Amino acid sequence: MTRLAVPKTYKLYIGGKFPRSESGRVYEIRSHGGDFLANAAQASRKDARDAVVAARSALGGWAGATAYNRGQVLYRIAELLEGRRVQFIDEIVQTEGVTPAAASAQVDEAIDRWVWYAGWADKYVQVAGNANPVSGPYFNISVPEPTGVVAIIAPQSGGSLLGLVSAVAPALVAGNTVVVIANEKMPLSAVSLGEVLATSDVPGGVVNILTGSPAEMAPWLASHADVNAIDLVGAGELDWVHLQIDAAETLTRVLQPENGPDAASPSLARIVAFTETKTIWHTKGLI
Amino acid sequence: MSFLDYAPAPESQALLNLRSDYGLFINGEFVAGRGEPFQTINPATEKPIALIAHANTADVDAAVASARRAYDRTWSKLSGSDRGKYLFRIARLVQERARELAVAETLDNGKPIKESRDVDVPLVAAWFFYYAGWADKLDHAGVGPTPSSRGVAAQVIPWNFPLLMLAWKIAPALAAGNTVVLKPAETTSLTALLFAEILQQADLPAGVVNIVTGGRETGQALVGHPDVNLVAFTGSTGAGRAIARSVAGTDKKVILELGGKAANIVFDDAPIDQAIEGIVNGIFFNQGHVCCAGSRLLVQESIHDDVIDRLKQRLSTLRLGDPLDKNTDIGAINSADQLRRIRELTDIGEQEGGERWSPACVLPESGFWFAPTIFTNVSTSHRIARDEVFGPVLSVLTFRTPAEAIAKANNTPYGLSAGIWSEKGSRILAVADKLRAGVIWANTFNRFDPASPFGGYKESGYGREGGRHGLASYLKPASGRSAARTVAAAPAEASPELDAKAAVSRKKAAK
Numbered sequence: 076m077t078r079l080a081v082p083k084t085y086k087l088y089i090g091g092k093f094p095r096s097e098s099g100r101v102y103e104i105r106s107h108g109g110d111f112l113a114n115a116a117q118a119s120r121k122d123a124r125d126a127v128v129a130a131r132s133a134l135g136g137w138a139g140a141t142a143y144n145r146g147q148v149l150y151r152i153a154e155l156l157e158g159r160r161v162q163f164i165d166e167i168v169q170t171e172g173v174t175p176a177a178a179s180a181q182v183d184e185a186i187d188r189w190v191w192y193a194g195w196a197d198k199y200v201q202v203a204g205n206a207n208p209v210s211g212p213y214f215n216i217s218v219p220e221p222t223g224v225v226a227i228i229a230p231q232s233g234g235s236l237l238g239l240v241s242a243v244a245p246a247l248v249a250g251n252t253v254v255v256i257a258n259e260k261m262p263l264s265a266v267s268l269g270e271v272l273a274t275s276d277v278p279g280g281v282v283n284i285l286t287g288s289p290a291e292m293a294p295w296l297a298s299h300a301d302v303n304a305i306d307l308v309g310a311g312e313l314d315w316v317h318l319q320i321d322a323a324e325t326l327t328r329v330l331q332p333e334n335g336p337d338a339a340s341p342s343l344a345r346i347v348a349f350t351e352t353k354t355i356w357h358t359k360g361l362i
Numbered sequence: 363m364s365f366l367d368y369a370p371a372p373e374s375q376a377l378l379n380l381r382s383d384y385g386l387f388i389n390g391e392f393v394a395g396r397g398e399p400f401q402t403i404n405p406a407t408e409k410p411i412a413l414i415a416h417a418n419t420a421d422v423d424a425a426v427a428s429a430r431r432a433y434d435r436t437w438s439k440l441s442g443s444d445r446g447k448y449l450f451r452i453a454r455l456v457q458e459r460a461r462e463l464a465v466a467e468t469l470d471n472g473k474p475i476k477e478s479r480d481v482d483v484p485l486v487a488a489w490f491f492y493y494a495g496w497a498d499k500l501d502h503a504g505v506g507p508t509p510s511s512r513g514v515a516a517q518v519i520p521w522n523f524p525l526l527m528l529a530w531k532i533a534p535a536l537a538a539g540n541t542v543v544l545k546p547a548e549t550t551s552l553t554a555l556l557f558a559e560i561l562q563q564a565d566l567p568a569g570v571v572n573i574v575t576g577g578r579e580t581g582q583a584l585v586g587h588p589d590v591n592l593v594a595f596t597g598s599t600g601a602g603r604a605i606a607r608s609v610a611g612t613d614k615k616v617i618l619e620l621g622g623k624a625a626n627i628v629f630d631d632a633p634i635d636q637a638i639e640g641i642v643n644g645i646f647f648n649q650g651h652v653c654c655a656g657s658r659l660l661v662q663e664s665i666h667d668d669v670i671d672r673l674k675q676r677l678s679t680l681r682l683g684d685p686l687d688k689n690t691d692i693g694a695i696n697s698a699d700q701l702r703r704i705r706e707l708t709d710i711g712e713q714e715g716g717e718r719w720s721p722a723c724v725l726p727e728s729g730f731w732f733a734p735t736i737f738t739n740v741s742t743s744h745r746i747a748r749d750e751v752f753g754p755v756l757s758v759l760t761f762r763t764p765a766e767a768i769a770k771a772n773n774t775p776y777g778l779s780a781g782i783w784s785e786k787g788s789r790i791l792a793v794a795d796k797l798r799a800g801v802i803w804a805n806t807f808n809r810f811d812p813a814s815p816f817g818g819y820k821e822s823g824y825g826r827e828g829g830r831h832g833l834a835s836y837l838k839p840a841s842g843r844s845a846a847r848t849v850a851a852a853p854a855e856a857s858p859e860l861d862a863k864a865a866v867s868r869k870k871a872a873k
Contacts, residue, residue, distance in 0.1 A: 203504070207829050209811035210488070217815045217831065303820070316611030323606035325775070326599070326618070326821045344505075344839065351777075351819045352826050355794050357804040 085115045085262070087122060087286060088269030090129030091279015097121050102287070104263060107172025115262050118287040120295040123254065126283035127301050130224045130252040133280030138221045138250035145250060146196035152275045153189035156182070159271060163236055163264055170261040171235060181234040188237070191341055192244040199248060203347050212359040219350035221250035222328060223303030226296040228256050228289050230309040230338050235261035238339065239268060242308050243282060245345035251304070254283045254296060258309070262286035289313060297321040304328035304349050308339050368681070371688045373475045377462050383413035384551070386421055386575060387558035389428040390568025396421050397576060402552055405472035406685050406694040406729040414551045417574035422543070422583040425572040429514045429541040430589055432569030437541050438511060440567075442498030449494030449536060451564040456487040459560065463553055467525055468685045470552040472694030472730070473648050475686050485810055486529040492812035493533035496833050500538065504830055509837040511539030512615055513591030518581045520597045521547035521696050522651035522752075526810075528554055530827045531594050532571060533812075538836035540592065543572045545584050549697045551575040582608075590614065592836065596653070599750075599776070599821050617825030617835050619653065619817055621750040622778030625771035626656030626807060627793065629764075630665045632783035636805060638672050641756070644781060644807035646680065646734050649693055650754040651700070653822075654779035656807050658747060659736075660767050663760045670738060670758065677734050678721040692754060695730040704732050704753035711737050711746035716757070742773055750776070764789065768796045777819030781807045800826070 085104070086093040095101075098121070101114035116122075137145070156163070160182045167178035204218040225246040230238030235258040246253050257265030269284045285292060290313050297305055298321040305322050307315050311332035322329050330348055333339060383399065385392035397416030404411055417425070437445070456463065463486070464479040471478070501507050515535045519527035524546060535542050546554040554573050561571055574580055585593050586608055595605050596619040609616055626644050628637050644656025661669050685693035695701045712718050716737035725731040732753055740747050740757040747757045761767040771780055779801040782790050790804045800818045803809060810816065815831040817823060825835045 205830060207811070207813045207815070209809070209814050211809070211811070213806065213809065215811070215814050217829065222819075319610035320607050323603055323610060326603065326606060326620070326823060328824055329610075331613075351800060351824075352815055352817070352831055353794075353800060353802065353819075354815045354829075355802045355804065356806055356809050356814070357790065358806050 082113065085113045085266045085286070087116050087118055088266065088273070088282070088284040089122065089126045090132075090283065091273060093269065093273075096287070097125070100287075104170065104261075106169045112169060113263060115266070115286045118285040118292060120292060122285060123292045123295050124299070126254040126285060127224060127226075127296070127299055129280035129283050130254050131301055133252045133278055134221075134223060136278055137252055137281045140250070142197035142200065145248070146193045148276045149189055149193035149196060149244065149247060152271060152277065153186045153193065155271045155275050156186050156189065156268075159267070160186070162267060166263045166267060167234070167236060170263055181237045185234075185237045185240040188240050188244055188341055192248050192346070195248050195343070195346055199343060199346050202343065203350065204352070207354070209356070212361065214357040214359060215354065217352050217354045219249065219347060220353050222349045222351055223251060224254065224301060225251045225304045225306060225349050226254045226299070226302045227306040228293055228308065228310040228313070229258055229265070231258055231260070231289065231312060233336055233338065236264040236268065238309065239265050241339035241341065242306060245341070246306065246349045247281065248346045249350045251349050252281045254285065254302070256285050256287070256289045256292055256296075259287065259289055293318055294321060297327070298324060300325045302327055304330070306330040307332045368689045370684070372684060372686045373465055373468070373479075373688060375465055375469070375686070378465050378469070380412055380466070380552075383415070384555045384575070385415045386417050386425070387555065387571075387573040388421070388425045389572065390562065390566075392558070395576070397580075400548070402470055402549065404469050404729075405549075405696050406726070408728050411469060411552060414555075414575045417576040417580045419583045422574055422580060422587060425543045425574045426514060426516075426584070426587050426589050428569040428572050429543050432567060433514055433541040436567040437536075437570050438539055442500060442539075445536060445539060446494045446497035448564060448566050449490050449497060449533060452560060452566070453487050453490035453494060455560045455563055456483065456490060459556075460484070460487065463525060463556060465686070466556055467553050468693070471521065471524055471550050472685050472696050474690040474693040475688055476690070477648060482523055482526045485812070486525050489526075489529040489533045489812045493537040493833065496534075497537040500833075500837060503833045503837055505834050505837050505839045508840045510840065512836060512838050513540060514589060515540045515542050515592040515594060515836065516584045516587060516590040517542060517544040517594045518585060518597065519544065519546055521550040522648060522653070524550035525553040525557065527596055528557060530596075530832075534827070534832050534836050535594070536570065538833060540836055541570045543574060543584055543590070545574050545576065545581045548575075548577050585609075593617070594825075594835075595619065599823075602823055615835070617827065618823030619825070619827060620778075620821065620823035621776055622653045622655070622818065622822050623658060623748065623750055623774045623776045624654055624656045624779040624781065624799065625658045625660050625797075626781035627660045627767045627771060627783065628662065628665070628669060629782075629784040629786075629789065630662040631785050633785055633805065634665070634669070634672065637783040638669070638676050640781065640783060640805070640807045641673060642676055642680070645756045646692060646754050647808050649695055649732070651696060651752055652808065654801060654808065656779075656781050657751060657756060659756055659758045660761055660770055661758060662767075663762050666760050670736075673736065674719065674721070677736070680721070680734060682723055682731065682733065683726060692734060695732050695753065698730055700752065701730040701732060704751055704755060707746055707749060707751045708735060708755055711740070711744065711755075711757070714744045714746070716740045716744060716746055742770060748774065764793060768793060772796075772798045775821040778817075778822035779803070
């Protein structure tokens with residue numbers, strides 16, 4: 076006789092907590108074969124705004140942490156993801172309808188991506204910044220700093236976990252905080268990733284995960300004055316040109332949609348895209 | 363005659379050999395514009411200098427077509443070292459004709475000759491010299507191996523540093539292998555057209571640089587042209603916003619250098635004499651027509667009165683008048699429009715309760731002039747503490763603690779520059795870390811160098827000009843359509859089969 080399973084309630088992840096949508100709305104998630112899996116929270120524009128507030132409050136701490144510390148926290152995500160790989164494989168098999176081997180490969184790649192980006196945290200500044208030989212008695216140095224709050228529309232096709240990780244991890248490296256809209260149709264692994272983040276020493280509010288309709292929430296994030304950058308990597312199916320126009324109002328930095336299996340592939344440029352270069356001049360005394 | 367009264371010492375205009383009218387510079391030649399030509403005037407006298415052609419949409423089309431042709435047939439095929447040699451030639455020609463360019467700039471813009479002669483034009487030569495050397499070293503620009511140029515660059519520049527902004531735009535664009543269509547500001551086209559003559563002397567291939575003069579709609583036609591690959595703009599945040607909107611949905615690369623409202627923070631342990639000079643240089647350099655001007659003085663409360671007294675004394679020794687006079691510190695406001703805006707904002711400053719002060723100062727009768735002005739008793743909500751005045755107007759605010767200084771400095775949608783004055787190195791570094799601005803000057807202000815990246819945070823725009831970063835803006839990584847492709851061997855490159863196998867073997871290992 077089989078034991079009756081205890082299904083999980085899938086909720087949002089905002090400010091380190093797992094609230095339901097303030098709207099009370101949910102939407103059905105069904106397996107590839109059509110079986111009911113869960114009622115995911117359908118986040119509203121107010122949830123999106125709450126997430127931005129949480130991300131803004133977490134920014135000082137995360138950006139102010141040492142690069143070594145951020146690297147260790149990102150690496151810790153990989154450690155905990157590794158420990159829960161069975162759960163993620165299970166969810167991916169159910170929602171995406173892929174083979175266990177393919178699901179396993181996706182989880183591996185997601186884990187390895189955290190490891191790869193974790194290693195960049197205390198190095199990218201050395202590669203992206205430099206000392207400048209100005210003509211005069213000045214010490215002059217250019218360093219990249221986090222842009223601030225980054226809104227992300229996660230890839231809506233391809234691996235639901237890998238797409239999310241590929242978009243979120245690079246933004247975190249420099250010390251940005253993130254509000255991400257998960258894969259709409261396959262949001263379960265995103266919510267489970269929130270549970271991993273919550274137990275990985277990632278401070279609450281550094282990553283905020285919304286499930287629901289990107290088409291409904293993205294315009295509010297694009298036009299939000301407290302969002303400094305928006306990554307439209309997964310917005311290819313939306314009216315993303317309008318999102319880019321909305322973002323122009325406060326000169327929000329925009330990354331355009333990417334399609335295909337290569338979307339958000341790992342790169343240093345993805346880290347640097349969410350940084351601002353600060354150049355500091357300091358006089359040298361005449362001796 | 364007091365010790366402050368100097369005999370007039372005007373720079374000679376004899377070496378200037380201006381034409382009475384100038385055409386557009388397209389495909390290596392001056393051609394007539396199809397719009398209505400307009401006068402460029404000397405803002406210090408309001409006298410006309412020359413008639414400037416007005417490019418209409420068809421002219422902009424012709425200029426872009428010329429740049430595209432030159433890109434396809436000539437410039438993109440040239441070796442980096444040959445591109446570099448052209449830029450070195452240009453740098454040398456600018457040096458040779460430096461005085462002529464300085465006099466023309468001062469005539470057309472109204473800035474003091476000592477600034478155009480000692481700052482603008484030397485930096486123009488330095489900019490071309492710096493980027494000339496980059497042209498055959500693009501692998502080291504930081505965007506990965508064998509990067510490519512982007513194509514045709516549309517560049518729109520402001521009137522505050524006409525020739526210098528031209529150099530900031532054209533030098534890195536050409537070094538990276540792009541061709542250019544540049545639109546100077548309506549009121550300051552003259553030196554760009556003299557520069558076109560320099561390009562002819564340098565024998566730069568026809569069409570590599572095209573210069574279209576005209577008004578706002580000329581710039582809009584250029585920026586919106588479907589055949590440009592990159593848009594570089596320096597100007598107001600309002601115009602930058604419009605550009606960011608207009609390029610949405612295209613793959614045009616955009617570099618925006620927009621407005622600012624920089625805080626110049628003076629701590630009680632600052633070297634006061636240097637700080638006073640720095641404050642003056644920060645806001646009264648170039649009549650305050652500087653996007654990174656230190657227009658908000660944040661002074662620690664305990665030294666406020668002393669700083670203001672010294673500042674007033676120093677301002678009383680500034681000489682305002684004929685920009686061509688070698689002793690002039692403050693020149694003319696560039697245009698009647700700008701003068702109107704400065705007056706409007708300073709009137710509002712008074713209405714909102716700011717205490718206005720200017721030194722006794724006789725303004726010339728013709729031309730556009732505004733006496734150096736400081737406002738004390740300003741609070742953060744005042745328009746003069748929030749809006750970019752773009753004139754010789756300083757707003758003074760106070761603070762008690764470093765944390766308050768940082769909060770006030772960052773309390774603006776802009777983020778272009780900031781200044782810190784303190785003798786304490788650790789304090790400077792800690793405050794510099796917290797300021798959200800792209801350029802920070804510690805115990806100095808308004809320094810520029812071709813090797814030093816310049817550009818803003820937040821609504822001051824994006825992208826950098828100057829240095830290696832400024833070069834990278836004009837380059838495209840070797841492969842892929844997206845900018846996010848600079849890492850050669852990334853883990854994602856592995857094939858799915860290999861990954862699946864790896865997963866299996868890992869399971870085995872785990873057992």
